[in-house]
Amino acid sequence: ETGVTQSPTHLIKTRGQQVTLRCSSQSGHNTVSWYQQALGQGPQFIFQYYREEENGRGNFPPRFSGLQFPNYSSELNVNALELDDSALYLCASSLVGQNGETQYFGPGTRLLVL
Amino acid sequence: AQSVTQLGSHVSVSEGALVLLRCNYSSSVPPYLFWYVQYPNQGLQLLLKYTTGATLVKGINGFEAEFKKSETSFHLTKPSAHMSDAAEYFCAVTGYGGSQGNLIFGKGTKLSVKP
Numbered sequence: 001e002t003g004v005t006q007s008p009t010h011l012i013k014t015r016g017q018q019v020t021l022r023c024s025s026q027s028g029h030n031t032v033s034w035y036q037q038a039l040g041q042g043p044q045f046i047f048q049y050y051r052e053e054e055n056g057r058g059n060f061p062p063r064f065s066g067l068q069f070p071n072y073s074s075e076l077n078v079n080a081l082e083l084d085d086s087a088l089y090l091c092a093s094s095l096v097g098q099n100g101e102t103q104y105f106g107p108g109t110r111l112l113v114l
Numbered sequence: 115a116q117s118v119t120q121l122g123s124h125v126s127v128s129e130g131a132l133v134l135l136r137c138n139y140s141s142s143v144p145p146y147l148f149w150y151v152q153y154p155n156q157g158l159q160l161l162l163k164y165t166t167g168a169t170l171v172k173g174i175n176g177f178e179a180e181f182k183k184s185e186t187s188f189h190l191t192k193p194s195a196h197m198s199d200a201a202e203y204f205c206a207v208t209g210y211g212g213s214q215g216n217l218i219f220g221k222g223t224k225l226s227v228k229p
Contacts, residue, residue: 004157033216042118042204042219043158056216090157103217105150105157 002027004093004106012112018079021109023091025072031055031096032074033103034066037088049074050096078111086113116141116207120220128228133192135223137179137205140186146208147188148217149179153201161203164188175199200227 005024013019025032031050035043045058049068063079072093078085088110092103121136139145146165150158162173169181179190188205202224206217 035217040221042206042221043217045216045218048216058216092158102148102160102163105159107155107157 004091004104006089006091006106006109008109009107010110010112012114013081014114015081015083017081017113018077019081019111021076021078021089021091021111023074023076023093023106025074025093026104029093029095029104030072031094032068032072033092033094034074034076035090035092036060037090037108038084039087043090046076081113083113086111116145116218118205118207118218118220120203120205120223122223123221124224124226126226126228127195129197130194133177133190133195133199133225135190135203135205135225137188137190137220138186139188139205139207141207147179147181148206148208149173149177149188149190150204150206150219151201152204152222158204161190195225195227197227197229200225 033048034046037043047057088108148163149161
Protein backbone atom coordinates (compact mmCIF):
# COMPACT_ATOMS: atom_id res chain seq x y z
CA GLU A 1 0.00 0.00 0.00
CA THR A 2 1.55 3.28 -1.10
CA GLY A 3 1.11 6.43 0.93
CA VAL A 4 0.34 9.94 -0.24
CA THR A 5 2.99 11.35 -2.53
CA GLN A 6 3.50 14.92 -3.71
CA SER A 7 5.59 16.55 -6.39
CA PRO A 8 7.72 18.50 -6.67
CA THR A 9 9.29 18.65 -3.22
CA HIS A 10 10.55 22.19 -3.65
CA LEU A 11 9.73 24.96 -6.08
CA ILE A 12 10.85 28.55 -6.61
CA LYS A 13 8.69 30.97 -8.58
CA THR A 14 8.46 34.71 -9.05
CA ARG A 15 5.53 37.00 -8.35
CA GLY A 16 2.82 36.85 -11.01
CA GLN A 17 3.73 33.38 -12.23
CA GLN A 18 1.50 30.33 -12.10
CA VAL A 19 2.28 27.03 -10.39
CA THR A 20 0.86 23.51 -10.42
CA LEU A 21 1.40 21.10 -7.54
CA ARG A 22 0.57 17.42 -7.77
CA CYS A 23 -0.65 14.79 -5.34
CA SER A 24 -1.24 11.06 -5.56
CA SER A 25 -3.72 9.69 -3.05
CA GLN A 26 -3.12 6.74 -0.80
CA SER A 27 -4.31 3.54 -2.42
CA GLY A 28 -8.07 3.07 -2.01
CA HIS A 29 -8.80 6.69 -1.08
CA ASN A 30 -11.20 8.81 -3.13
CA THR A 31 -11.01 12.18 -1.37
CA VAL A 32 -8.21 14.72 -1.48
CA SER A 33 -7.81 17.84 0.64
CA TRP A 34 -5.23 20.58 0.22
CA TYR A 35 -3.78 22.69 2.99
CA GLN A 36 -1.40 25.67 3.10
CA GLN A 37 1.07 25.83 5.98
CA ALA A 38 2.87 29.14 6.34
CA LEU A 39 6.07 29.25 8.34
CA GLY A 40 5.37 28.89 12.05
CA GLN A 41 1.66 28.31 11.55
CA GLY A 42 -0.71 25.39 11.50
CA PRO A 43 -2.05 24.13 8.17
CA GLN A 44 -5.04 26.00 6.72
CA PHE A 45 -7.68 24.26 4.64
CA ILE A 46 -7.78 25.33 0.98
CA PHE A 47 -10.32 22.91 -0.54
CA GLN A 48 -11.36 19.31 -0.82
CA TYR A 49 -12.21 17.16 -3.84
CA TYR A 50 -14.48 14.14 -3.78
CA ARG A 51 -15.35 12.18 -6.91
CA GLU A 52 -13.74 14.86 -9.08
CA GLU A 53 -15.92 17.66 -7.68
CA GLU A 54 -14.97 20.40 -5.24
CA ASN A 55 -16.53 19.42 -1.93
CA GLY A 56 -15.83 22.46 0.18
CA ARG A 57 -13.48 25.41 0.24
CA GLY A 58 -11.68 27.43 2.84
CA ASN A 59 -11.02 31.16 2.85
CA PHE A 60 -8.80 31.27 -0.24
CA PRO A 61 -9.29 33.42 -3.35
CA PRO A 62 -10.36 31.96 -6.72
CA ARG A 63 -6.81 32.08 -8.05
CA PHE A 64 -6.36 28.89 -6.00
CA SER A 65 -8.01 26.15 -8.03
CA GLY A 66 -7.82 22.40 -8.21
CA LEU A 67 -8.61 19.26 -10.09
CA GLN A 68 -9.15 15.64 -9.18
CA PHE A 69 -8.67 12.95 -11.79
CA PRO A 70 -10.47 9.59 -12.24
CA ASN A 71 -7.55 7.82 -10.54
CA TYR A 72 -8.10 10.19 -7.55
CA SER A 73 -4.82 12.02 -8.01
CA SER A 74 -5.11 15.78 -7.73
CA GLU A 75 -3.58 19.08 -8.74
CA LEU A 76 -3.48 22.42 -6.98
CA ASN A 77 -3.07 25.41 -9.27
CA VAL A 78 -2.21 28.88 -8.09
CA ASN A 79 -2.34 31.80 -10.52
CA ALA A 80 -0.83 35.25 -10.17
CA LEU A 81 1.51 34.20 -7.38
CA GLU A 82 2.03 36.60 -4.49
CA LEU A 83 4.88 36.71 -1.99
CA ASP A 84 2.49 35.53 0.77
CA ASP A 85 1.85 32.33 -1.18
CA SER A 86 5.26 31.12 0.00
CA ALA A 87 4.43 28.13 2.19
CA LEU A 88 4.40 24.37 2.54
CA TYR A 89 1.48 22.91 0.60
CA LEU A 90 0.14 19.69 2.03
CA CYS A 91 -2.12 17.19 0.36
CA ALA A 92 -4.17 14.73 2.42
CA SER A 93 -6.24 11.82 1.26
CA SER A 94 -9.09 9.98 2.93
CA LEU A 95 -11.72 7.42 2.01
CA VAL A 96 -14.88 9.51 1.93
CA GLY A 97 -14.09 12.89 3.42
CA GLN A 98 -16.58 12.65 6.23
CA ASN A 99 -16.30 14.19 9.67
CA GLY A 100 -14.05 12.28 11.98
CA GLU A 101 -12.37 10.40 9.20
CA THR A 102 -8.60 10.19 9.28
CA GLN A 103 -6.76 12.21 6.68
CA TYR A 104 -3.34 10.91 5.61
CA PHE A 105 -0.86 13.59 4.68
CA GLY A 106 1.87 13.67 2.10
CA PRO A 107 5.32 15.18 2.72
CA GLY A 108 4.34 18.50 1.15
CA THR A 109 5.66 20.82 -1.55
CA ARG A 110 7.61 23.82 -0.32
CA LEU A 111 6.91 26.83 -2.53
CA LEU A 112 9.02 29.96 -2.41
CA VAL A 113 7.77 33.04 -4.26
CA LEU A 114 10.35 35.73 -4.95
CA ALA B 115 -17.07 28.79 14.01
CA GLN B 116 -14.70 26.13 15.18
CA SER B 117 -11.26 27.08 16.46
CA VAL B 118 -8.31 25.52 18.23
CA THR B 119 -5.94 27.09 20.75
CA GLN B 120 -2.68 25.45 21.67
CA LEU B 121 -1.14 26.94 24.80
CA GLY B 122 2.61 27.31 24.52
CA SER B 123 4.29 27.52 21.15
CA HIS B 124 7.36 25.83 22.60
CA VAL B 125 7.60 23.21 25.36
CA SER B 126 10.88 21.80 26.64
CA VAL B 127 11.16 18.68 28.79
CA SER B 128 13.95 16.40 29.95
CA GLU B 129 14.22 12.88 28.63
CA GLY B 130 12.08 10.63 30.82
CA ALA B 131 9.87 13.48 32.05
CA LEU B 132 6.13 13.83 31.53
CA VAL B 133 5.01 15.46 28.31
CA LEU B 134 1.88 17.64 28.47
CA LEU B 135 0.77 19.60 25.42
CA ARG B 136 -2.38 21.65 25.85
CA CYS B 137 -5.22 22.05 23.40
CA ASN B 138 -8.54 23.83 23.83
CA TYR B 139 -11.19 24.01 21.20
CA SER B 140 -14.37 25.87 20.51
CA SER B 141 -17.17 24.16 18.69
CA SER B 142 -20.91 24.60 18.66
CA VAL B 143 -21.43 20.95 17.82
CA PRO B 144 -19.85 17.75 19.18
CA PRO B 145 -16.31 17.85 17.89
CA TYR B 146 -14.03 15.31 16.33
CA LEU B 147 -10.53 15.97 17.64
CA PHE B 148 -7.10 15.00 16.38
CA TRP B 149 -3.46 15.26 17.29
CA TYR B 150 -0.88 15.20 14.51
CA VAL B 151 2.92 15.24 14.73
CA GLN B 152 5.23 16.85 12.21
CA TYR B 153 8.92 16.03 12.06
CA PRO B 154 11.27 18.49 10.33
CA ASN B 155 10.75 18.65 6.57
CA GLN B 156 7.98 16.08 6.68
CA GLY B 157 4.21 15.99 6.42
CA LEU B 158 1.79 15.34 9.26
CA GLN B 159 1.36 11.97 10.92
CA LEU B 160 -1.74 11.11 12.93
CA LEU B 161 -1.01 10.38 16.60
CA LEU B 162 -4.58 9.80 17.76
CA LYS B 163 -8.15 10.95 17.32
CA TYR B 164 -11.39 11.21 19.26
CA THR B 165 -14.71 10.73 17.53
CA THR B 166 -17.16 9.14 19.95
CA GLY B 167 -17.08 6.74 22.88
CA ALA B 168 -14.29 6.49 25.42
CA THR B 169 -12.93 9.91 26.28
CA LEU B 170 -9.39 8.66 26.96
CA VAL B 171 -7.80 7.92 23.62
CA LYS B 172 -4.54 6.04 23.18
CA GLY B 173 -2.35 6.68 20.18
CA ILE B 174 0.94 5.69 18.71
CA ASN B 175 4.34 6.04 20.37
CA GLY B 176 2.87 5.97 23.88
CA PHE B 177 0.83 9.16 23.55
CA GLU B 178 -2.70 9.56 24.86
CA ALA B 179 -5.24 12.36 25.13
CA GLU B 180 -8.40 12.89 27.11
CA PHE B 181 -11.48 14.62 25.76
CA LYS B 182 -13.01 16.80 28.47
CA LYS B 183 -16.20 18.36 27.21
CA SER B 184 -16.75 20.51 30.34
CA GLU B 185 -13.31 22.07 29.86
CA THR B 186 -13.40 22.01 26.05
CA SER B 187 -9.94 20.49 26.18
CA PHE B 188 -8.05 17.67 24.49
CA HIS B 189 -4.60 17.73 26.08
CA LEU B 190 -1.91 15.36 24.83
CA THR B 191 0.27 13.47 27.32
CA LYS B 192 3.07 10.94 27.41
CA PRO B 193 4.41 9.61 30.71
CA SER B 194 8.07 9.53 29.71
CA ALA B 195 9.61 11.64 26.96
CA HIS B 196 12.08 10.18 24.51
CA MET B 197 14.56 12.07 22.39
CA SER B 198 12.71 10.89 19.29
CA ASP B 199 9.57 12.76 20.45
CA ALA B 200 11.16 16.10 19.54
CA ALA B 201 8.87 17.47 16.83
CA GLU B 202 6.00 19.87 16.29
CA TYR B 203 2.55 18.81 17.45
CA PHE B 204 -0.73 20.06 16.06
CA CYS B 205 -4.18 19.75 17.56
CA ALA B 206 -7.08 19.86 15.09
CA VAL B 207 -10.85 19.85 15.10
CA THR B 208 -13.18 18.98 12.25
CA GLY B 209 -14.70 21.99 10.60
CA TYR B 210 -18.37 22.02 9.80
CA GLY B 211 -20.06 23.61 6.85
CA GLY B 212 -18.77 23.73 3.33
CA SER B 213 -16.85 20.51 3.61
CA GLN B 214 -17.56 17.58 5.81
CA GLY B 215 -13.95 16.66 6.22
CA ASN B 216 -11.79 19.73 6.53
CA LEU B 217 -9.57 20.12 9.58
CA ILE B 218 -9.00 23.30 11.57
CA PHE B 219 -5.56 23.29 13.14
CA GLY B 220 -4.00 25.08 16.05
CA LYS B 221 -0.75 26.95 15.55
CA GLY B 222 1.29 24.06 16.86
CA THR B 223 3.57 23.36 19.82
CA LYS B 224 7.22 22.58 19.24
CA LEU B 225 8.45 19.97 21.70
CA SER B 226 12.14 19.87 22.63
CA VAL B 227 13.57 16.99 24.64
CA LYS B 228 16.77 17.55 26.60
CA PRO B 229 19.12 14.65 27.33
